[in-house]
Amino acid sequence: MTTKTITKKIQLLLSTLVLSFTCSLVGVAQQSLESTNQALRYSRYSRISLKIIPIQESSRDFVLQMPIEKLEDNASFGDYNFYFTILSGYNQTFADENLTKLEENDLKLNTQNHFYFEQKIKIPEEQNVAIAFLKVVDTRQGDEYYYHVDLISPFVLGHPNFGAYFGNNIPFDQNFLIQEEALLFKTKGPVSLHTFYYPTKFDSPYPPMEIKPAPVPREIKVEDQGDFLANTPRNFDDYGYFFIQSDTNSTQGLMIKTVPQAFPRVESWEEMVDMVVYISTRKEHEALLEAQDKKLALDKYWFGLTKDEEAAKTLIREYFRQIEFANILFTDFKEGWKTDKGMVYTVMGPPNGVTFRLNAEIWTYGNLDSNSKINFTFARVKNILTPNYYTLNRSRALQPEWFKSITLWRSGRMDF
Structure with missing residues (x-):
């Protein structure tokens, strides 16, 4: 065998190894929250809307409510692949094989408007940052939807230890509640919850190039509305926002924003x-x-x-x-x-x-x-x-x- 032939064989072997290595990298493409484009979260043409709602049972124990709203008609579970995990930082890399796949038998509810999963998790004592991460892939066209929420981080003062639900037992997954509608608050602990009401209205923000700070109200009006029984429906008749707590000495609670009947459309x-x-x-x-x-x-x-x-x-x-x-x-x-x-x-x-x-x-x-x-x-x-x-x-x-x-x-x- 000539030196030239040996050299060609070595080159071919090296090329094969490089191609194999490259393909393996593609197969386990690494992502992180800092590098993943989550633009579909705000698209006007999304087919689903993801949410993670944590209920904090102790400093390290959480129930993760994961309602996924169906924005298209007749959505089928088989149209999507569902994954979740707990990350320890925004720069932590992940790939699908590192995520927990949620199967149809993991569903807590499958209603006309929602796929609903629920998972119990415990964060290790040594972990200083914990982020719940949810990924859903549309198997028909490959669109990838993401959602995440900090469970433990410098920006979290705690999550409520109770849940809020619509009448069909789907967790309250909206950013607002129509005035006079009711929610059901479920708790395993206290028999009553406490309500603070803020009737505050806000001005529109300054434009992006306006660098002077916007005026801040010196005082924000708040009304202490007292206790109400948990595990019973609670109506919200006033316009503004409410902060619901099981313990008024803690920072943990749930904010409910009430809006007029026409919302999110224009009212007047x-x-x-x-x-x-x-x-x-x-x-x-x-x-x-x-x-x-x-x-x-x-x-x-x-x-x-x-x-x-x-x-x-x-x-x-x-x-x-x-x-x-x-x-x-x-x-x-x-x-x-x-x-x-x-x-x-x-x-x-x-x-x-x-x-x-x-x-x-x-x-x-x-x-x-x-x-x-x-x-x-x-x-x-x-x-x-x-x-x-x-x-x-x-x-x-x-x-x-x-x-x-x-x-x-x-x-x-x-x-x-």
Whole structure:
């Protein structure tokens, strides 16, 4: 055998080994919360909506309620693969083979509107950060949906030790509750729960390039509504938000935001006037606020932007569709459209990229591989009412893209 032949055989063997190694890497592609694009979480065309609701039974013991809402008709369990795990950090890598697959016999309930799983887990004493992670793959087209929630982290003050449920025993998985509707609170411990009511209303946020801090109310009104019996339905008749606790000396509790019957849609002409603040000039908005006939003023406003009746109708429909999605996705103790995320979502549309770090959530618009992409960074803020409270890092550098999007809206050319 010649030296040349031996060399070729060695090269062929090396090529085979490299190809085999590369294929094995593809087969176990590693992801982390910091690298995984979770844009489908905020898509207007998602087929399902994921949620993890922790019930904290002790400092290290949790029941994970995992209701998965069916946004498409006649959803079948076989259309999806379901996985979950507990991560110890946002940079911890994972692959499907490291996740626990949830089978059909793991379902606690399968209703017309939900797949519902429930898992009990215990976090090791030495683990300082614990993140519950849920992944669902649409087997028909390969779409991957993700959801995560911190169980133990510097941004979590504790989770409630009781659950809130709709009448069909599906956990309360929405960001809001329609006024006068009831929830059933189930607890294994105390016979009663305590209610604090906050009738506070909030203004819309400053735009992304406004770097001066928004005014903060010196006092937030709160009413102590006392105890109510657990394991019985509880109505919420007032508008605002409530904080439910089993122990008022702890930081653990559940926030319930109540909203009008029409929510997440627009309720009145006055509300519509408030909502157009994001794409209006200050002069236009002040004129709308001062107008006696809000409907007439709004008709003139929308027609004035497009100079075309059909284009104006399309613009109205698309703008308030964005408002509706913002309300569904981002409501916390504020209506979704009044949050920083809701403002950006309304004007810029759904982000192309969504990634998470322990202390931030980053939205990317534009081609993810392009130098021309723009990022909106939402800083995570520790808050007793919710473990998922974020505020936008404002910067004058965001102004060009912001004004560009507003111009597209005002010309009737914004299209998601």
